[in-house]
């Protein structure tokens with residue numbers, strides 16, 4: 651599996667000159683499975699440039715369908731969707747998976763941000779063919795042979811972490827997750843156990859989180875602790891705070907590497923083979 655990071659920023663896009671090495675787009679990771687089905691994790695603003703690339707690949711016959719797996723429905727994970735080029739292609743097929751919620755349907759959660767008062771193109775006007783699937787915790791086998799293991803973690807309004815398994819390899823995507831003050835969430839450790847790569851929320855520093863308890867995010871140190879407890883060799887620090895400058899983020903990466911040699915700071919445009 652080849653992973654490309656199109657958006658690594660948390661909360662809101664930050665098109666600012668001192669943040670460009672990390673990147674300003676919100677969460678979106680492309681997973682090339684080496685088949686004509688492409689997997690996309692989250693639809694933050696990074697999905698816009700990814701959509702332009704996939705549109706070309708559709709024209710070249712390299713991609714014939716896309717699976718979008720949403721961790722949850724906060725804006726920084728869905729707001730790129732109205733700009734995802736393939737939604738204007740009537741011959742294209744998109745499968746969207748996201749956490750099941752008791753009070754709202756997945757389709758309504760996505761179409762809500764495209765109501766006419768907010769955006770001129772209504773969801774119902776999109777020509778693309780979309781199927782929606784609401785996920786609960788557990789193991790899900792997709793028709794491509796892709797296995798997705800979903801587990802809930804701590805985040806306002808609920809969110810799922812995903813373990814992706816394909817072709818004998820695996821990685822975990824666990825963003826927007828909060829831990830307990832004195833210990834990391836065992837569910838996240840269990841999901842990540844012995845996986846090849848862990849992409850984990852690293853929004854805050856130890857000092858910052860003291861004032862942001864209950865906001866649903868982790869420190870980079872908690873991400874490192876999960877990686878250690880789960881025996882994960884490569885850890886990607888993801889979902890950086892919008893205020894974090896490149897200099898600060900690179901400082902965090904250097905500091906975290908002292909604790910775990912496999913630490914990699916997520917940067918827009920970065921690719922990793924799993």
Ligand SMILES: [Zn+2]
Pocket residue numbers: 660661677724726727826889
């Ligand atoms: Zn987020």
Ligand SMILES: [Zn+2]
Pocket residue numbers: 722724805826866
């Ligand atoms: Zn969130």
